[in-house]
Amino acid sequence: MGYFAAILHMEKPELNQEFRQAHLDYLAELVAQDKVHLKGPFLDGAGGMVVYKAESLDEAQNLAQEDPYVKEGVRRLELHEWGI
Numbered sequence: 001m002g003y004f005a006a007i008l009h010m011e012k013p014e015l016n017q018e019f020r021q022a023h024l025d026y027l028a029e030l031v032a033q034d035k036v037h038l039k040g041p042f043l044d045g046a047g048g049m050v051v052y053k054a055e056s057l058d059e060a061q062n063l064a065q066e067d068p069y070v071k072e073g074v075r076r077l078e079l080h081e082w083g084i
Contacts (some may be wrong), residue, residue: 003037003051004060005082008067008075010047015074022068035063047075051082 010016027050030036034053041048050067054060061079069075 006064007078
């Protein structure tokens with residue numbers, strides 16, 4: 001099991017509220033599956049970060065790309081394996 005930091009850069013702030021609930025619901029589902037270690041917004045409005053728990057970078061990439069914010073182009077995904 002590894003940890004993967006998904007930095008979600010704000011791309012389309014005008015769409016943020018429209019897809020916010022879908023994003024939060026998606027993450028709540030993953031929290032229930034123990035696939036999310038940490039999550040939260042950046043306080044300066046630049047986006048946010050999710051730390052996924054996954055078996056591989058490919059699994060983490062798949063999880064991150066299914067986030068409605070990423071799928072709808074609201075946020076740009078930057079993914080890195082994270083050591084703790």
